[in-house]
Each structure stands twice: as structure tokens, then as C-alpha cells.
Amino acid sequence: MKRIDLNCDMGELPEAIADGTQESLMPSLTSVNVACGGHAGDASTMRTTIEQALRWKLAIGAHPSYPDRANFGREALDLSPREIADSVFEQVKALAGIAASCGARLTHVKPHGALYNRAAVDRIVAGAIADGVRRWNRDVTLVGLAGSLMLDVFREAGFRAAAEAFADRRYEPDGSLRSRKFADALLRDPGEAARQALLIAERATVSARGGAEIAVRAQTICVHGDTPGASEIAAAVAQTLRAAGFELRPLSLS
Numbered sequence: 001m002k003r004i005d006l007n008c009d010m011g012e013l014p015e016a017i018a019d020g021t022q023e024s025l026m027p028s029l030t031s032v033n034v035a036c037g038g039h040a041g042d043a044s045t046m047r048t049t050i051e052q053a054l055r056w057k058l059a060i061g062a063h064p065s066y067p068d069r070a071n072f073g074r075e076a077l078d079l080s081p082r083e084i085a086d087s088v089f090e091q092v093k094a095l096a097g098i099a100a101s102c103g104a105r106l107t108h109v110k111p112h113g114a115l116y117n118r119a120a121v122d123r124i125v126a127g128a129i130a131d132g133v134r135r136w137n138r139d140v141t142l143v144g145l146a147g148s149l150m151l152d153v154f155r156e157a158g159f160r161a162a163a164e165a166f167a168d169r170r171y172e173p174d175g176s177l178r179s180r181k182f183a184d185a186l187l188r189d190p191g192e193a194a195r196q197a198l199l200i201a202e203r204a205t206v207s208a209r210g211g212a213e214i215a216v217r218a219q220t221i222c223v224h225g226d227t228p229g230a231s232e233i234a235a236a237v238a239q240t241l242r243a244a245g246f247e248l249r250p251l252s253l254s
Contacts, residue, residue, distance in 0.1 A: 005162075006220070033061045038087060130157035162220050168224055
């Protein structure tokens, strides 16, 4: 049986939690990455998101970022490696404590936004993330961009590492994600996102901007919870992958 994890960044939009939009994604998923205070999230949103994930039997991970709520963690900050490690540690520790009080445990950590993108190309930043997580617990999987050096750094630090690709993001020919500063950075059409996810899962490739095909070998595929129409996108991705013979299964069970 072919297997793949389908993950989503969550706990970022209080209004989506309140109106049920966030939980409406969960039947399509196997893992969630919960914002833990850096770019979004507080004790209440963390707890609610964890409780929802438990109802749907999803793997739960931390989604730490630069400590920059004003810019939703999508602007790189000039922080030292120690400052990055300290921030990551505090964010993951906070979420882990709430998870434990709910009877859950964290299985993975995936950086968010600018921190994720910097770590993909900067060994020092990637190492600082690993240092921060290691202060809390080494027995988790660190998730990073498929084909990037951050995965090597995570493994060198003694962690299991999982390569991630994106159903709802456009790629550049060098394998990086197209900046959100551009209007075409997101794939908003459920069918287009589903086709990209299937290409990733079946052929380990993705069509980059300009038509070039690049290698994207991934164990997990992400759908962003704050993408417009995220519930429809996640449902289309999940349905397409299952129809193609894939078992959707969290990383922790693979």
C-alpha cells in the first residue's frame, strides 16, 4: 500500500476556530501543525485545536515561528542562533504542556513562514531550530522542505526528518516556494491543488513556474489552513490521493 501524510497548519485564525471552518478540514487530514504563540495562537486556541485534532484522531505537531505576530511570522528577523533556539524551545514547550493536559503528545515539529524558508537555505538557522527542539525532546520528527539542506541539518542533529511538499503553493524552478508577495503564489483551485498533490505523491515531481519539472520527494503534503477555500482544497486532495490508491497515514505511524 502506498502511503502519504496530509498535514495542515492550524490554530492560526481564531475566527476559523469559532465558526467551525478549521475543524471542517480535519476529516481530510492525518496531521496538524499547531501555532504556538510566535506568529499566532494562545493557550485557548492551542487547547481548542488540540481537542479538535484528538476528536479526528490526527497526529499533533508544533508550528513555531519567528516571534513576530505583527507580520504573522512571514518576515525574517535578525535574530542570533541562541535567540531562535530560545524562541523555538519556549513555543514548543508551551504547546507540549497544553497537549499533555489534554492527554495528547506532540509527534512532530514544523517551522512556520519565514523561519521555515530561511532554514531551507541557511544551516545556522536550521541548526538553531534543532537546538531549540532538542532542549525539549529529541524523540520527534522535524519537518522541512523537500530537497532542502534543512533536512540534512535536522538529521545531523540526531532527529528523524520528514520531507514536505505543498499542494497549494507554486514552486520556483530552484525548488523554493514562490513568495507570497506574488499574486500567483497560492493554488486556490481545488482541482489544481489535487493534481499537484498527486504528481508529488506518484512521481515525486512538481511543475514549477515556467513549466519546468523539478524533483520533490516527500513523505508529507501540506494544505494551508488559511488558504481561501482550504476545506474544499483539502477534501479534493484527500479524495484524489485515495482514489489513486494512497493510504493517508500520519508520519508517526509510517
